[in-house]
Amino acid sequence: MKKVLIAVPNEGHIDTQVVKALLDIRWGKEYQKSIILPMMDMPIENSRAHTINYFLKGDWDYLFSMDADNPPLSDPLELIELDLDLVGYPTPIWCWNREKNKGPYPIEWNVYDYNFEEGPNRHKQHEPREGLQEVDAIGSGAFLVARRVLEHPTVRYQPFQRRWNDDGTVLLGSDLAFCQKVKKAGFKIHAHFGHICLHYKQVELTAVIDGWNSFYQRKKNKWEKELAEKSHNKFLVESQV
Template sequence: MIHEARNNAVQRMFETSCDAILFIDSDQTFPHTALDLLIEKHKDIIGYPIVRKKPPYYPNISRWYSDEGVYKVYENYPQNHIFQVDTIGMGFTYIRREVFEKIEKPYFDFGWVEKDGKRTDQMIGEDVYFCKKVKEAGFKIWANPEIEIGHLGMFEYLPRIYFNYAKMREEGRDVKG
């Protein structure tokens, strides 16, 4: 399972003198400068928005709406500078060692969104579980849209596909997946 693989990778990091870990999913495409662009931002947790492989191609970033008790996709995010998010997928994400030193195991797991102390029907994956823990520990999570990370499937899905698809929907054009 993906959460076990991520937890094992963190454990391996602790067996070294590494000061950070970089998660890259096997179906991501990226330019050779992608890691450098994250490191130079000097953030504890930073990754790239990566879109899903099916319509409406939502990005893997979200915000928490406490009044509703739900995470919602961060749809109209800035495209030319880094910005804070409440969750980011781990498809291409850089995390400093100290983040893991300040939260308890398991770092990654599955769970449920809670509202008013009660479990809702919204399940959260290992990436949202991690993001929730680090936010509770006081860390900020950043997204960097300055370059496009591709998501391989039938073809290479890029963030511009999401924005083009959203624009066509706003214009009332008939769009199908």
């Protein structure tokens, strides 16, 4: 029987829906399960490192990690049967920045492909968003990773470590940097859109209004531009007849 360590890295608070998810998982699929709640090992990268150290000292086959605000909507351990290297459970991310008027969509999914057109460390949203997909990177809100991945020397060395620009700003978040290590070691990364997570965040409501208004305005401008181009092309065709 497969053994799985279930971890909820946190900073002293776990959402009640995550607690409920833990209870559901505890009574779900018949695997040998252990649950740990690594607390106050801040920052979060430190907590993840302590979790991996603890995992590797034991004899578990898989590590399932979910953040304290990231409960899955279905039994995440169902994916153990697929024996994947690393699989993420897609999570919605609030990404609107009102001050910078930035973000193509107010909400995105934390599932990514490389965007080499913009640079070697740039990512874009993965599509399509259905079923099991092989991807280049996932967020670390909820993921399942096989022991063979965490034991690999390339992955084992500082697994969740941010990468920095020379001026001290962040080049890559710890989750995307982790995924780069996983792929460099020769493993595959997947995401399963049939196993998504909820995401509990505090968001100021007028920012939500601004974000969606901006999104719909950009859509409206795009539709009007496309309609104008179609009308112009139709006029050119008719004028040539």
